[in-house]
Amino acid sequence: MSPVSTNPVELARQFALTRRDFIRSAAGVALGSSLLSSPIAYAAGAMKKRKVVVVTFGGGARDQETFAPEGQENIPHMMSEMIPQASFFTQVVNRGILGHYVATASLATGTYETFNNFAAVPPNNPTVFEYFRKDLKRPPNDAWVVAPSNGFNRIGESNNRSYGPGTGARVILPKHLLTAATSGKGDFSHLLRDNYETPLYTPELGGNEFELQQLGNLLKLSVDDFKSHALTLSSPDELSLYITRRLMREVAPSLLWITMHDIDIAHAGAFSLYVEGIRRTDRLCSELWKAIQAEPEYAGNTTMLILPDFGRDADDDAGGNGFQHHRTGDALSRTTWMLAMGAGVREGVIYDRPMDSTDLVPTIGSMLGFQATQSQGKSIPELL
Amino acid sequence: MQPAELKSEQFSNYPPEARKLAERYTGTLSQLPPSFVPSLLREVIEYDYKFPVERKAIEKELETLTALSPSDRAEWFAGFAQITLSHQLVNYDWVNSPGQFVEQLSAHLWATHQLDAFRAAATSYASRLAAANPPEPPPIPRLGISVIGQGVTTYNNPLFRKLRPYGAHFTQVKPEGAMQTMLAVVAERAKATPISYGHWYVDGGAEAKYDPALTGVSYRALEPARTELTAKMRAEIEKPGMGPEALRTLMARMKPEDIGLGTTANGNADPVMARFQLKILTEASGTQIFATTFAQWTAREALRRAQPVTLLVRFAPRQKQKPMNEMIAATAPELDPLGSLVDADFGSYYNYLNQQRLPGADRSSFVVWFEGHNQAVAIGPKWQRGTQSNEPTEFKTLLA
Numbered sequence: 001m002s003p004v005s006t007n008p009v010e011l012a013r014q015f016a017l018t019r020r021d022f023i024r025s026a027a028g029v030a031l032g033s034s035l036l037s038s039p040i041a042y043a044a045g046a047m048k049k050r051k052v053v054v055v056t057f058g059g060g061a062r063d064q065e066t067f068a069p070e071g072q073e074n075i076p077h078m079m080s081e082m083i084p085q086a087s088f089f090t091q092v093v094n095r096g097i098l099g100h101y102v103a104t105a106s107l108a109t110g111t112y113e114t115f116n117n118f119a120a121v122p123p124n125n126p127t128v129f130e131y132f133r134k135d136l137k138r139p140p141n142d143a144w145v146v147a148p149s150n151g152f153n154r155i156g157e158s159n160n161r162s163y164g165p166g167t168g169a170r171v172i173l174p175k176h177l178l179t180a181a182t183s184g185k186g187d188f189s190h191l192l193r194d195n196y197e198t199p200l201y202t203p204e205l206g207g208n209e210f211e212l213q214q215l216g217n218l219l220k221l222s223v224d225d226f227k228s229h230a231l232t233l234s235s236p237d238e239l240s241l242y243i244t245r246r247l248m249r250e251v252a253p254s255l256l257w258i259t260m261h262d263i264d265i266a267h268a269g270a271f272s273l274y275v276e277g278i279r280r281t282d283r284l285c286s287e288l289w290k291a292i293q294a295e296p297e298y299a300g301n302t303t304m305l306i307l308p309d310f311g312r313d314a315d316d317d318a319g320g321n322g323f324q325h326h327r328t329g330d331a332l333s334r335t336t337w338m339l340a341m342g343a344g345v346r347e348g349v350i351y352d353r354p355m356d357s358t359d360l361v362p363t364i365g366s367m368l369g370f371q372a373t374q375s376q377g378k379s380i381p382e383l384l
Numbered sequence: 385m386q387p388a389e390l391k392s393e394q395f396s397n398y399p400p401e402a403r404k405l406a407e408r409y410t411g412t413l414s415q416l417p418p419s420f421v422p423s424l425l426r427e428v429i430e431y432d433y434k435f436p437v438e439r440k441a442i443e444k445e446l447e448t449l450t451a452l453s454p455s456d457r458a459e460w461f462a463g464f465a466q467i468t469l470s471h472q473l474v475n476y477d478w479v480n481s482p483g484q485f486v487e488q489l490s491a492h493l494w495a496t497h498q499l500d501a502f503r504a505a506a507t508s509y510a511s512r513l514a515a516a517n518p519p520e521p522p523p524i525p526r527l528g529i530s531v532i533g534q535g536v537t538t539y540n541n542p543l544f545r546k547l548r549p550y551g552a553h554f555t556q557v558k559p560e561g562a563m564q565t566m567l568a569v570v571a572e573r574a575k576a577t578p579i580s581y582g583h584w585y586v587d588g589g590a591e592a593k594y595d596p597a598l599t600g601v602s603y604r605a606l607e608p609a610r611t612e613l614t615a616k617m618r619a620e621i622e623k624p625g626m627g628p629e630a631l632r633t634l635m636a637r638m639k640p641e642d643i644g645l646g647t648t649a650n651g652n653a654d655p656v657m658a659r660f661q662l663k664i665l666t667e668a669s670g671t672q673i674f675a676t677t678f679a680q681w682t683a684r685e686a687l688r689r690a691q692p693v694t695l696l697v698r699f700a701p702r703q704k705q706k707p708m709n710e711m712i713a714a715t716a717p718e719l720d721p722l723g724s725l726v727d728a729d730f731g732s733y734y735n736y737l738n739q740q741r742l743p744g745a746d747r748s749s750f751v752v753w754f755e756g757h758n759q760a761v762a763i764g765p766k767w768q769r770g771t772q773s774n775e776p777t778e779f780k781t782l783l784a
Contacts, residue, residue, distance in 0.1 A: 070545070095497070097494040097495065098494075099494075112497070114494075114495040114496075116491070265705070267669045267670065268669060268670035268673065268674055268677060268705075269668075269669060269670035269671070269674060269676070269677030269680065269681065269727075270670065270674050270676060270677060270702065270705070270723065270727045271726055271727045271729075271730035271731070272720075272722075272723040272724075272726035272727050273705055273723065273727075275726070315733075315734070315737060316737075318688075318738075318741055321681070321684060321734070322734055323730075324669065324670075324677075325669070328503075329494075329499045329500065329503060
């Protein structure tokens with residue numbers, strides 16, 4: 001077995017170096033350090049009303065099944081289509097709790113939230129949606145969250161005194177919608193998988209979730225059309241993408257957040273299903289980017305940010321069981337990446353300096369024009 | 385309560401052997417930090433149901449801690465002493481429920497950003513303990529065997545990609561009688577070097593006929609227990625207010641007899657194995673629903689806990705993926721042999737890694753075989769790394 005550093009910081013650094021090298025060689029992109037003062041390929045373009053789409057490559061994916069040489073076969077769309085058009089950050093460190101709901105909420109607030117991962121509670125700190133809407137006086141329909149399961153339904157807005165109810169994003173839970181539309185009838189079970197870590201847990205809904213009757217009003221989609229299209233899809237995340245596209249077409253929010261979660265099947269311990277989830281998520285990210293470019297409201301003025309909520313345990317850590325979980329808190333489970341593309345983003349550049357996952361919200365603030373005053377992170381200068 | 389307030393009578397609810405052990409070392413336990421003692425008691429309280437290797441390790445650990453001078457003890461536990469606990473944790477009944485305490489401690493460490501500090505303290509402690517009690521080499525070199533791909537007739541993608549760099553890849557192994565050969569070899573080892581729980585056969589499906597000298601666990605044999613467990617899970621989740629933590633706590637409190645394990649009627653009167661099987665089903669994810677996960681996790685736990693010198697693991701097809709609530713329903717499942725082959729291929733890599741974490745790794749051997757086919761990888765001192773043989777090869781050659 002090859003020797004591995006026992007120092008987590010050193011390990012993360014070596015890991016990022018390795019990642020930078022193999023991505024550079026595979027995708028033919030440049031190093032960001034040489035471009036910091038260069039106008040090369042700066043794709044700002046003529047600005048219409050700026051929009052931001054955030055995708056959490058959710059469920060936790062490791063490098064060795066994604067960007068490492070042996071994993072690149074699982075992300076052909078990202079490697080060949082997206083990275084050459086993107087700025088890629090190799091070291092995004094999550095220093096918070098490695099549970100999906102609390103980590104996604106932390107991404108959305110820019111602060112490491114500490115609430116119970118399995119409780120249906122809102123974050124304590126203002127979300128990016130609240131900063132955006134309140135500070136810029138944007139209407140409710142200008143910020144949306146599409147999330148895979150009930151557990152994510154509270155990330156749209158916090159219980160913070162200065163923001164809170166009424167100032168956040170509207171949340172749509174496609175699976176919840178499908179359940180309501182079908183009344184539990186029909187063969188939709190493959191689209192209704194929920195929460196692989198604790199598969200039997202579906203917290204009661206509360207908060208600002210999308211109502212079924214608005215399917216027709218807002219998305220201009222009949223229940224019958226929704227059901228028949230759902231039958232052609234293969235997973236909850238595909239359903240999320242379908243709803244996202246309808247949202248983009250009919251509502252065109254300026255701030256759109258999509259949480260993917262198919263990959264979390266890894267908790268069941270089946271490697272083939274975990275990799276299948278990665279491949280699907282890779283494809284869906286590519287389809288989303290194509291959809292963005294095809295929508296007049298989004299084409300040319302949209303920045304898309306893709307990042308996992310965190311990784312998964314290393315094979316070498318005896319305290320875990322490799323890909324199955326994210327429980328050890330080791331360097332590899334905390335160190336992930338971010339891919340940024342579109343408006344205002346340099347193309348084909350890799351940045352290997354460490355950054356925090358909490359830097360996301362202030363960065364979006366800089367892009368859209370608000371201050372994330374209570375966030376622990378700071379804006380990423382390479383994206384400004 | 386602080387550890388300093390510990391008294392031997394507080395262990396009265398412990399199983400008999402665990403009680404004796406805890407009483408004998410109450411003085412030692414009382415001098416250790418509160419962030420550490422419950423983790424140790426979580427092992428002590430299970431003493432009666434531990435494998436011999438585990439018992440010996442706990443005894444040695446307690447002896448070592450007792451022999452520490454005050455200054456050494458302060459040095460060993462400096463990291464743990466820095467961990468701050470909540471009032472609620474300090475007042476928790478960690479003597480009688482150390483397992484539940486550790487679960488809550490884990491949540492507390494995450495929430496208070498002390499996980500890294502705790503991890504560093506634990507790593508440092510483990511290193512010191514290992515240095516004080518160097519692991520003993522096994523009496524014979526370990527042999528691990530993984531059999532993967534049951535039910536797959538053709539597969540054109542490369543196999544063993546993770547394991548090939550460690551050993552020799554054979555492409556012309558003769559599959560005839562290979563399973564019988566393996567069972568005979570592991571039985572011979574068990575008879576030649578009898579060690580309590582030292583030679584295992586784990587099957588992810590229906591077990592083949594095997595020698596009683598082996599310790600056997602199979603997914604099929606545990607079907608009644610799995611059915612009973614999933615029925616209990618379904619019943620519990622339908623209760624109002626039942627959340628994941630409550631369910632986990634409930635499962636952690638289960639006894640083997642609650643799901644029909646450990647009774648004579650079940651054919652398994654061994655309390656150590658009954659408890660082991662219970663933990664496989666109640667403390668792990670996926671072992672209740674996926675045969676491949678069951679085989680991998682059982683192997684992991686057997687290696688980690690019993691440290692066998694022989695471990696034969698035969699993977700079998702798991703059911704196809706469906707929503708979780710359907711997968712725990714008691715209906716005849718549709719199988720996914722190809723997906724299971726991929727799972728098992730990776731699982732065999734984990735079997736190898738887990739074997740190599742044990743003492744004597746430099747002398748250990750490991751063989752993985754695509755069941756019914758010609759491909760295998762052999763790893764060990766005898767086999768050159770990263771090589772390939774296309775010569776016709778008898779299976780027993782790989783085990784020699």
